[in-house]
Amino acid sequence: MKIIVEENYEKMSNRAALLLASQVHLKENSKIGLATGGTPMGMYNKLIEMYEAEEIDFFQVTTFNLDEYCGLSKENPNSYHYYMFDNFFNHINIKKENINIPNGMAADYNKECRDYESLIENAGGIDLQVLGIGANGHIGFNEPAEKLNVMTEVVNLREETIKANSRYFEAEEKVPKQAISMGMATILKSKRIILLASGKNKVEAIKATVSGKISTRVPASLLQTHPEVTMIIDKDAAALI
Ligand code: GLP
Numbered sequence: 536m537k538i539i540v541e542e543n544y545e546k547m548s549n550r551a552a553l554l555l556a557s558q559v560h561l562k563e564n565s566k567i568g569l570a571t572g573g574t575p576m577g578m579y580n581k582l583i584e585m586y587e588a589e590e591i592d593f594f595q596v597t598t599f600n601l602d603e604y605c606g607l608s609k610e611n612p613n614s615y616h617y618y619m620f621d622n623f624f625n626h627i628n629i630k631k632e633n634i635n636i637p638n639g640m641a642a643d644y645n646k647e648c649r650d651y652e653s654l655i656e657n658a659g660g661i662d663l664q665v666l667g668i669g670a671n672g673h674i675g676f677n678e679p680a681e682k683l684n685v686m687t688e689v690v691n692l693r694e695e696t697i698k699a700n701s702r703y704f705e706a707e708e709k710v711p712k713q714a715i716s717m718g719m720a721t722i723l724k725s726k727r728i729i730l731l732a733s734g735k736n737k738v739e740a741i742k743a744t745v746s747g748k749i750s751t752r753v754p755a756s757l758l759q760t761h762p763e764v765t766m767i768i769d770k771d772a773a774a775l776i
Contacts, residue, residue, distance in 0.1 A: 536745065536758065536759060536764045536765075536766060537764065537765045537766070538745065538765075538766045538768070538773075538776070539765060539766065539767045539768070540768055540769070540770060540773040541767065541768070541769050541770070542769070542770060543769055543770070544577055544733045544734075544769055545577060546769070547577070547731060547733055547767050547768065547769045548575075548576075548577025548578045548580070548581050548731075549577075549581050550767050551575070551577075551578040551581075551665070551729060551731055551767050552578045552581035552582045552585060554663075554729055554765065554767070555567065555578070555582065555663065555665065555729075556582070556585060556590065556591045558662060558663040558727070559591055559592070559593070559596055560591075562662060563592065563594075563595045563596070564595040564596065564597070565596055565597075565662045565663065566596075566597045566598075566599065566655075566658050566659065566660065566661050566662050566663075567596060567597070567598050567599070567661070567662065567663050567664075567665070568598070568599050568600075568601060568661040568663065568664030568665060568666075568717075568722075568725055569598050569599070569600050569601065569619065569623075569665055570600075570601050570665050570666050570667045570675075570731075571600070571601070571602070571615045571618050571619065571667075572667045574667040574668075574731050574732065574733055575665060575667060575731060576622060578665070578731065579622050579623040580622075582623070582627070583623065583626045583627060586626070586627045586628070592628065593627045593628050593629040594628050594629070594630065595633075596629055596633065597633040597634075597635070597658055598629065598633065598634050598635060599635045599636075599651075599654070599655055599658075599661060599717075600615060600619060600635065600636040600637065601664075601666070601674075601675040601676075601716060601717050601722070602615060602637065602675045602676045602714050602715060602716040602717065603615045603616065603636055603637040603638065603639040603714060603715050604639050604710075604711040604713075604714050605639050605644070605689060605711050605712075605713040605714055605715060606639060606640070606711050606713075607639045607640075607711060608639070608640050609640075613703055613704055613709075614639060615636060615639075616636050616639075619634070619636060635651070635654055635655075637651050637687065637715035637716075638715075639711075639714075639715065641715075644689045644715065645689075647715065648686070648687040648688050648689065648715060649687075651687045651715070651717075652686050652687050652721065655721065660724055660725065660726065661724070661725040661726065662725070662726050662727065663725065663726070663727045663728075663729065664722060664725035664727070664728045664729070665729055665731065666722070666728060666729065666730040666731070666755075666758075667730070667731055667732070668730060668731075668732050668737060668740050668741070668744065668755050669695075669696055669699065669740065670695070670699060670736050670737060670739070670740055671693065671695050671696065671740065672740045672743055672744060672752070672753035672754055672755045672756065673693075673696065673754050673755070674722060674730075674754050674755045674758075675716040675717045675722060676690050676692060676696070676714040676715075676716035677690065677716055677717075677718065677719055677722075677754040678690060678691070678692065678693045678696060678754070679693070679751070679752045679753060679754060680751055680752075681751060682751060683718070683719045683751045683754055683757075684716070684718035684719065685718045685719060685720045685721075686717075686718040686720060686721055687715065687716065687717050687718055687721055688715070688716065688718055689713055689714070689715055690713065690714055690715075690716050691712060691713055692710070692711070692712055692713065692714060697710045697712070719754065719757055723757065723758075723760065723761055726763060727763040727764075727765070728758060728761055728763065728764045728765070729764075729765045729766070729767060730744075730755065730758065730764065730765075730766045730767070730768075731766075731767050731768070732766070732768040732769070732772040733768065733769045733771065733772055734769070734771050734772055735771045735772070735774070737768075737771075737772040738771065738772055738773075738774050738775050739775070740753070740755065741766070741768060741772050741773065741775070741776060742775040742776055743755075743756055744756050744758060744759075744766075745759075745766070745776050746776060
């Protein structure tokens, strides 16, 4: 695991954007895995700036998002579909047909999950996966548990995740209880992974991810088994390592 500690959120975001851009420069039809949440917002802003300055071109890029809430439509401002278009895709030249996000309104969730796996496989796998991390060590929506999902599946969200994510919703009751999420193997099959973390509330999760034993109780700790992981974290998140 390579660990890069940056002074603050802005520097962390810029560093992540440069790393993603270098992947696209290396291979213009890169398959990029993307994350939502507050953490990658700065990276998306920087990438939009770079696109506007003609420093990066997304025309041939394909993306796969990690997860989506069950029961939220694409038009719902709390859906990850909405987040991705609003914060990133609407501002760059990516082709709509190259954007992949699990469908939270699918009539048959099992089929949706299997199809999502096939889409990734048929694209030749993910070249670079961007991850955030939950304060409880979750990645995507793979929550701490005795057993973790291997492939893309419907998952039950834990109480603390519902609480943490309720800041985006009108009320905690409005946060969906389930989501579709890439599984651990889906994530770990990516050729390269970058994990971003910022702020004091991630400090324990980062410590457990970097130096704890590998445990399904800290899903991110499984990243220790991957040969090409770069963690880009700010000083606050790195305080215990
Ligand atoms: C959500 C997402 C994760 C994300 C996590 C942390 O639960 N499913 O992909 O990493 O939240 O979010 P934030 O970056 O807002 O702390």
